[in-house]
Amino acid sequence: MNRNIYRSLVILSFLGVVIIALFGISQVLAYLGSGADRSSMLHVALNKEKVYVPKVIWKDTINPGRPIEEQTILDIEKDYLNAWYVRNVAYQNNELKAIDDYYTASAMQNIESTIAANVSNNLSIHSTTVAHNISLDFYSADGQLAVITDSGVKAFQHIYQQNELLFQTEDITNYQVLLLLEDGYWRIRHLVKKENDEMITPQISNGFAKVVDNKIYVKDKEYQLKGINYYPQKTPWDMFGENFDIEVIGQDFDIIHDAGLNTIRVFVPYEAFGKAKVDPEKLEKLKLLLDTALSKEIMVVVTLFDFYGDYSVLDWTLTHRHAEQIISVFKDHKAILAWDVKNEPNLDFESRGKENVTGWLKEMIAQIKQYDPNHLITIGWSDMKSASILQNEVDLVSFHYYLDIDMFSNSFEELQKQIDKPMVLQEFGLSSNKGFWSPFGPSETTQAEYHEQFQTLIKQYNVHFLSWTLYDFENVPSSVVGRLPWRKHKQKHFGFINASGEKKKAFKHISN
Structure with missing residues (x-):
């Protein structure tokens, strides 16, 4: 009787191990089949709790050719802001994590050269943008290309050398941006500075x-x-x-x-x-x-x-x-x-x-x-x-x-x-x-x-x-x-x- 009980326990234990192993293998295969989770590449960029929420105003979304869909505007804004954020993180850590998710190969070259220069000089750039005013300039008929103007981009940079703050800068700049839809995500192809010809008018106090x-x-x-x-x-x-x-x-x-x-x-x-x-x-x-x-x-x-x-x-x-x-x-x-x-x-x-x-x-x-x-x-x-x-x-x-x-x-x-x-x-x-x-x-x-x-x-x-x-x-x-x-x-x-x-x-x- 005791021998039979012992044999039963051994068999059940073996079956349990096999079941657990099969479950683990199936989870791994499911993960590999679905592709890497983008949020795991740079978890802070796409975390459920947002970590980058600059003020964004769409000033103009009228396209003379194909009308742009509301969901497309949301997708462009999300990926465009993520592009700014991962670039800021890259300059701070001098690493290229997730850059290729938001920039095309040619657009990445400038970022790579900046990081290389930072590394050689022991520099790191802590930066952010706090305001974007976006206008749609062009949206292609096939829905694969968009050109936007981002005006009054207010940016801050703290430049460090070996963890010592060298100086701080504040800048307001206009950009023209060309984005391409690749693999379901809008990537920056060109990001070009324009002359800043807009003035920000402050509010006037009512004297309360x-x-x-x-x-x-x-x-x-x-x-x-x-x-x-x-x-x-x-x-x-x-x-x-x-x-x-x-x-x-x-x-x-x-x-x-x-x-x-x-x-x-x-x-x-x-x-x-x-x-x-x-x-x-x-x-x-x-x-x-x-x-x-x-x-x-x-x-x-x-x-x-x-x-x-x-x-x-x-x-x-x-x-x-x-x-x-x-x-x-x-x-x-x-x-x-x-x-x-x-x-x-x-x-x-x-x-x-x-x-x-x-x-x-x-x-x-x-x-x-x-x-x-x-x-x-x-x-x-x-x-x-x-x-x-x-x-x-x-x-x-x-x-x-x-x-x-x-x-x-x-x-x-x-x-x-x-x-x-x-x-x-x-x-x-x-x-x-x-x-x-x-x-x-x-x-x-x-x-x-x-x-x-x-x-x-x-x-x-x-x-x-x-x-x-x-x-x-x-x-x-x-x-x-x-x-x-x-x-x-x-x-x-x-x-x-x-x-x-x-x-x-x-x-x-x-x-x-």
Whole structure:
């Protein structure tokens, strides 16, 4: 009996191995029979999650001969943009991956020679294009050839030698492009530069919010910014998530308004909002918040790229679409005072490179101005030392201050000598974190004394301010301050209202 069982197990095991082997062979044959997956050649170029989404406008698709089909236009656009992207990747990595999928053999020669020159000189070119305005010049009767003009192509290049940035360039160029349909894909046969005879006309501000003689004006009335950084108490760093509650937010706005404040600062988390494809539900929640603020006579500074940290040139088009989808919706909203491009970007200088970060900031400011001429623009620097960076690009110079309060006057007076624009003390505060994790930390009394002293300084220098923050929090995400309990404990106690909803001693000094 045992021998028969043993024989049966051996036979079943053999059959199982044979079945698995046959299945594996069939999968390999099926793959080889279908041809290589184009996305595997350069997975970033054709990934399901788009990584290159420049602004594309078809200005003209009328062909005097054969009318062009809508699907053909989509196919040309897709393959044409992929051609730009794989070329950018090739110049960055000095590799020819996927180039032959989007360029004919003759068109590849220029790319190959450029890469050869880069390799011999230890160079790499990090580049992207952010805008294309396409017109159809010719579409052949047999549907195999198309000629387009791509005008106002805005391109950026960062040139590196052995990982050291040599210089950055920005260019706007026109191209005439001949594409051939081969193997079901549109490949570039010729890409020729043309004279740039088009001018980009900037939008003119309607004057809703502006700066004149170092003073902020809203609807032609001088505006003194007196405010606070805001998260609901139960949903810090996740205000627009599943537990979004506009009634709670409205009640908080009443508290803020009744305390003598007129402005709040809120944060748009880049990934949570959908990155290049912004979630319409998130936009609706932001609209509810702005509408409520307007009804409560509170203005809003909106920080656009919270928890963003890439800055690489190849990533720029994604951030452009993120900004465009938000700003184009709210460019006329009367609750918005300013767009804050990024919270504390100087903290990324060491890890991402100062030139990369400031280059992205400068271009993002240009994008915001393109879509919204009605509101002010600022950057939330983490300290005074960085505040003068890009000061000529912004309307308001914003900085944070968490150092010794007794050093504020000297530092601020030095900054005043460098900057000739309105300055916003965008974050400041003291945590009343005395307790088990900080036995010698500040008490609520010390916190109140700190804010009393700071309001005296604010009044003395007539500086615009946004304190941190309305509430103490019961939970602080590890992604904000890390997992160390004493760091979380400190972050929980910056508020003017404690976790039980009671006003702390500092509340009477929330405004001057």
